[in-house]
Amino acid sequence: MSAASPATALTGAALGPAEEFRAGLARLxxxxxxxxxxMTEIMDVLSAAVAAHxxxxxxxxxxxxxxxxxxxxxxxxxxxxxxxxxxxRGNVRGAIDLxxxxxxxxxxxPEAWVNLGSALRTIHENxxxxxxxxxxxxxxxxxxxAYTELATLLSDLGRYEAAVxxxxxxxxxxxxxxxxxxxxxxxxxAAGRLQDATRHWSKIIALSPNRAESYYxxxxxxxxxxxxxxxxxxxxxALALKPDIPEFLCAKGATLIYLNQADEALVCFQRAETISPxxxxxxxxxxxxxxxxxxxxxxxxxxxKVRALNPGDxxxxxxxxxxxxxxxxxxxxxxxDALEQPNTSIDGRITAGFGLGRLLDKTGRYDEAFARYSAxxxxxxxxxxxxxxxxxxxxxAARIEQLIxxxxxxxxxxxxxxxxxxxxxxxxxxxxxxxxTLVEQICASHxxxxxxxxxxxxxxxxxxxxxxxxxxxxxxxxxxARRLAKEHIVKLYGDAKGAHRVVDKMPDNILHVGLLAQxxxxxxxxxxxxxxxxxxxxxxxxxxxxxxxxxSYDLADCGHRARLIRRLARHWIGLLPDRTIEMNYETLxxxxxxxSRRLIKFLGLDWDPACMNFHLTERPVSTLSYWQVRQPLxxxxxxxxxxxxxxxxxxxxxxxxHE
Numbered sequence: 001m002s003a004a005s006p007a008t009a010l011t012g013a014a015l016g017p018a019e020e021f022r023a024g025l026a027r028l029x030x031x032x033x034x035x036x037x038x039m040t041e042i043m044d045v046l047s048a049a050v051a052a053h054x055x056x057x058x059x060x061x062x063x064x065x066x067x068x069x070x071x072x073x074x075x076x077x078x079x080x081x082x083x084x085x086x087x088x089r090g091n092v093r094g095a096i097d098l099x100x101x102x103x104x105x106x107x108x109x110p111e112a113w114v115n116l117g118s119a120l121r122t123i124h125e126n127x128x129x130x131x132x133x134x135x136x137x138x139x140x141x142x143x144x145x146a147y148t149e150l151a152t153l154l155s156d157l158g159r160y161e162a163a164v165x166x167x168x169x170x171x172x173x174x175x176x177x178x179x180x181x182x183x184x185x186x187x188x189x190a191a192g193r194l195q196d197a198t199r200h201w202s203k204i205i206a207l208s209p210n211r212a213e214s215y216y217x218x219x220x221x222x223x224x225x226x227x228x229x230x231x232x233x234x235x236x237x238a239l240a241l242k243p244d245i246p247e248f249l250c251a252k253g254a255t256l257i258y259l260n261q262a263d264e265a266l267v268c269f270q271r272a273e274t275i276s277p278x279x280x281x282x283x284x285x286x287x288x289x290x291x292x293x294x295x296x297x298x299x300x301x302x303x304x305k306v307r308a309l310n311p312g313d314x315x316x317x318x319x320x321x322x323x324x325x326x327x328x329x330x331x332x333x334x335x336x337d338a339l340e341q342p343n344t345s346i347d348g349r350i351t352a353g354f355g356l357g358r359l360l361d362k363t364g365r366y367d368e369a370f371a372r373y374s375a376x377x378x379x380x381x382x383x384x385x386x387x388x389x390x391x392x393x394x395x396x397a398a399r400i401e402q403l404i405x406x407x408x409x410x411x412x413x414x415x416x417x418x419x420x421x422x423x424x425x426x427x428x429x430x431x432x433x434x435x436x437t438l439v440e441q442i443c444a445s446h447x448x449x450x451x452x453x454x455x456x457x458x459x460x461x462x463x464x465x466x467x468x469x470x471x472x473x474x475x476x477x478x479x480x481a482r483r484l485a486k487e488h489i490v491k492l493y494g495d496a497k498g499a500h501r502v503v504d505k506m507p508d509n510i511l512h513v514g515l516l517a518q519x520x521x522x523x524x525x526x527x528x529x530x531x532x533x534x535x536x537x538x539x540x541x542x543x544x545x546x547x548x549x550x551x552s553y554d555l556a557d558c559g560h561r562a563r564l565i566r567r568l569a570r571h572w573i574g575l576l577p578d579r580t581i582e583m584n585y586e587t588l589x590x591x592x593x594x595x596s597r598r599l600i601k602f603l604g605l606d607w608d609p610a611c612m613n614f615h616l617t618e619r620p621v622s623t624l625s626y627w628q629v630r631q632p633l634x635x636x637x638x639x640x641x642x643x644x645x646x647x648x649x650x651x652x653x654x655x656x657x658h659e
Contacts, residue, residue: 022118035554042068046078048240053510056087077104078114085121095119098249110136114146121153129153144170148183158382162189178208185217212241223255228456231255246272250281253289260453262292280306293359299596330358339375350379354543361541372540374647377553380543393654395559400564404571407514412446413575418482422489423522424496426503426603427458429510430528432549432564435585440505441530446608450495450499454506456487461519462512485519501603510565513572517579524603525576527569530585532562533641537648559654584639 041105049064062085068078083098099116102111117132133150136143136291154163167184174180181204188197201218208214219234222368235252244246250334253268269285276282287302338344338352355375359371407413407658415421426443428436444451461484472475492502501524509516513525572624573580588595596611 026511038071042071046075048083049078050081053081053085058088060308061085074101074103074105076109076112077638079105080109080112083112083119085113087115087122092119092122096123108139110143110146111139113139115147115154117146117149117526126153126157142173144174144177144180147173151183151187155187156449157188160187162193163187164193176207178204178211179539181207182214194221198225207416210241212238212245212248215241216245216251220251221254223251226456226459228255232259244275246279246282249275250285251281253285257289257292262289265289266293268473278305279311282311283309332356335359346379346382350376350543352376353379354523354541357541360475361643367647370644370647376543377540377555380553391554391557393563393564395555396561397564400568402440403511403514403568407517407575407605410575412516413514416478416518418478418485419518419521420482420489421522422492422520423604424489424492424500424502425520425523426501426506426526427509427513427516427523428503428507428526428528429513429523430507430569431530431532431535431539431562432507432544432552433542434528434530434535435583435588436505436509436528436552438509438585439599440503440585440589442599442611443503443526445610445613446501446600446603446605446610447610448605450496450498451604452495452502452504453518454493455504457491458504458506458509458516461485461488462515465515469561480599481519490518500605510568510572517576521636523579525572525580525595526599527573527580527582528585528601529566529569531639531641532554532559532566533651534585534637534639534646536651536655537641537644538563540651555648556650556654559651560657563655563657589638 001461028158045064046068049061049068052064053061053172060281062082063079065082065085069076069082072078079098079102081452083095083102084481085095086092086098087095096116096119099112099119101111103116106112108290111131113136117129117136120126120129120132130150130153133146133153136146137150139644140146151163151166154160154166164184164187167180167187170177170180170186179414181200185197185200185204189195189237198218198221201214205211205214206219207259213239215234218237219231222228222234234257235248238248239245241251249268249272253265253272256265256268257263266286266289269282269289272594273279273281273286283302283306287299290299290302335352335356339349339356346350353372357372357376360366360372417633426449428439428443430436440451440453443449464484465477465481470480496502507528510527516525536555539549539552539558539562540555541554542549551561568584571584581599583599593612597607600611601605
């Protein structure tokens with residue numbers, strides 16, 4: 001806000017058309033010294049009120065504006081600024097009335113149109129708000145704030161490309177404007193254009209390299225994209241610039257959990273809570289870290305703390321969709337209420353939907369549960385207008401065919417000059433929810449095996465080796481592959497803590513088995529399988545990490561992907577029979593000891609009885625199965641699809657499709 005200029009302060013229409021009024025005022029100034037003095041006094045009062053307003057002294061500002069209006073009831077600047085005070089106080093209807101009165105007197109004031117748009121947006125009068133912002137732009141075509149405010153509203157309404165266009169216009173007008181640059185990055189993210197948003201945050205950092213908030217947001221975005229090491233680097237940079245910001249610590253804690261470093265994550269969340277006692281994000285994060293460490297009773301205590309601060313805070317229910325414990329009746333009511341309340345955020349509604357689905361499933365109310373799960377999945381698809389389209393079943397089918405053709409016979413996976421002969425790596429692969437975490441936990445219970453969780457290293461190696469400047473030249477490919485393979489083994493040895501095997505249980509590494517077989521000719525591959533109907537349904541019923549497993553929020557896509565992964569798994573088993581083992585979930589739960597012994601023998605290790613007590617192994621587990629693998633083996637998940645059979649026609653059709 002800026003102090004009104006004399007011309008603006010005196011523009012009005014109380015005595016007739018604006019031109020006539022201005023002419024009359026000019027005559028009064030010339031003819032009446034007392035009037036001149038009065039106007040000077042009014043301008044001084046208005047300037048003082050605006051200065052108080054800038055400092056947040058709303059009562060003092062209001063008194064000044066009302067003093068002006070007592071003398072000049074239609075003073076446009078005083079009306080507008082008093083409306084801004086009322087808007088800040090939450091009196092939206094009063095603000096709209098005052099600002100409209102101001103505009104009636106002085107329709108050419110763009111700031112008033114912007115504030116009117118903001119007030120109208122607050123009460124969801126969105127079409128009028130859009131019109132107000134556009135009117136401001138028409139009056140002042142270089143008014144950056146009007147572009148960015150309009151972009152924010154359009155983004156909230158899901159009109160992402162239009163929002164991006166207005167942000168780009170704002171940046172073109174004022175390239176050095178940090179608010180405009182930041183709004184463009186935020187809008188690109190909302191539009192699902194993650195790569196573009198990431199590149200733009202990098203530009204923002206180049207403009208202002210010591211702005212800690214930029215590293216914080218970029219780190220969160222990298223995490224949403226699954227680029228966890230990059231995310232951690234950004235979080236560390238943000239904290240180096242501003243060490244005691246609780247939000248930065250919580251963001252780093254979340255990334256550390258996904259990196260399977262729950263112990264370090266717990267320290268971050270605890271430090272955030274020490275700096276800001278009672279901070280819900282920190283309390284919820286402590287509970288999350290404790291759950292990943294298997295300390296469920298302690299974790300429940302922190303969920304209770306979050307709930308005590310605000311019974312409707314859905315962060316305390318984040319675990320519900322992954323754990324087996326039932327909630328109380330009042331918890332069911334809270335989740336149901338959250339879904340009905342119009343002010344519940346979309347993220348909150350998604351959390352409530354998945355949590356309520358889990359609760360209803362546990363109590364055998366399967367039709368109600370499916371309806372809740374289905375609604376939650378629809379909400380996810382609604383807020384991912386671009387990202388949700390990243391799973392294209394036709395493109396994915398073509399990718400599977402290309403992999404099978406590229407590695408069509410054993411000669412394509414023979415050791416070569418870039419191969420690393422370490423026996424350390426073990427890759428547990430398959431569909432998500434097919435038993436990969438259970439298999440890893442059995443392996444990691446062995447004294448000679450380290451469970452590393454879901455590493456993203458292989459995906460990054462494949463990305464580097466696929467670059468045209470590397471893939472297009474044999475020498476460049478071989479040199480790069482040799483370096484990456486060596487670096488990976490060095491890293492695994494650093495993680496292994498003396499273990500003879502290191503398990504990477506990233507399920508999607510099944511797409512890279514051919515490459516891995518060449519890079520690491522002595523690596524072992526454990527292909528997890530399960531009844532595709534149960535696997536697909538379990539995926540559909542899970543709220544995965546942001547940006548992950550886009551296929552899982554559509555039942556037919558779950559089926560398509562499960563069918564195609566099953567086909568690829570059969571190919572790898574046929575191609576590499578001596579280096580692969582299939583671990584079937586149903587067979588494993590029916591014969592735990594026999595299948596566990598078979599698995600450990602495949603790893604080239606002597607039997608360790610601790611593998612039978614896998615649920616007692618203390619180690620961080622960051623995946624959605626953190627609760628299940630801490631329980632003795634149970635078979636209740638076998639054939640679970642039968643409870644929902646009447647709802648699964650799209651899944652069955654996808655699973656039975658013939659290519």
